[in-house]
Amino acid sequence: MKQFILIATLSILSAFTLPADSSIHRFKVKSIDGSTIDFASFKGKKILVVNTASECGYTPQYEDLQKLYEQYKGKLVIVGFPANNFGSQEPGSDTEIRAFCKARFGVTFPLASKISVKGSDMAPIYKWLTSKAENGVLDATISWNFNKFLLDENGKMLAYFPSKVKPMSDDILQYLR
DSSP: OHHHHHHHHHHHHHTTSOOTTOOGGGOEEEBTTSSEEEGGGGTTSEEEEEEEOTTSTTTTHHHHHHHHHHHTTTTEEEEEEEBOOSTTOOOSOHHHHHHHHHHHHOOOSOBBOOBOOSSTTOOHHHHHHHOHHHHSSOOOOOOSSOOEEEEOTTSOEEEEEOTTSOTTSHHHHTTTO
16 A cells, blocks of 8 residues: 555655756857857756847846956856847847957856747747746747746756846846855
8 A cells, every 4th residue: 555655656756756857957059259168067056048139228237247256256157148039139240249248248158159049930048937837937929138947056046037137136146146
């Protein structure tokens, strides 16, 4: 009888487990400098993924993203994903975007090559980030630039923050303390 109860309990619990590919660590993306960003190399650190744009009202968030990156470098990595999906606010090439971010905000955190974060050409990593069926935790709609996804040290989804949530806000910092 005990074995039956254990098997029944395990069967019920398995219905609530995360999808097999519920870690962001399975992704590799092209870096803005042409190399590869391998998310598996970030195991053991939290990851903040942000869709960015150079000509947006939220563009000054780059400054706080860099501060956050420097302050928590031992336990957090930030990956920016330039995207031109909203108001054509990221028209530049990878080379132009990289130069802008470095010169204007001193960005040293990893930047991916420009991608699409919504629509029929949405990058696979953003399909994973925005779909509960894929990430096992939440659905999210990217409605503008500077949406943020926070993942734990095992690459599992922790939280989503819309554009208006600033990188140095307590909403985000509470997960890093």
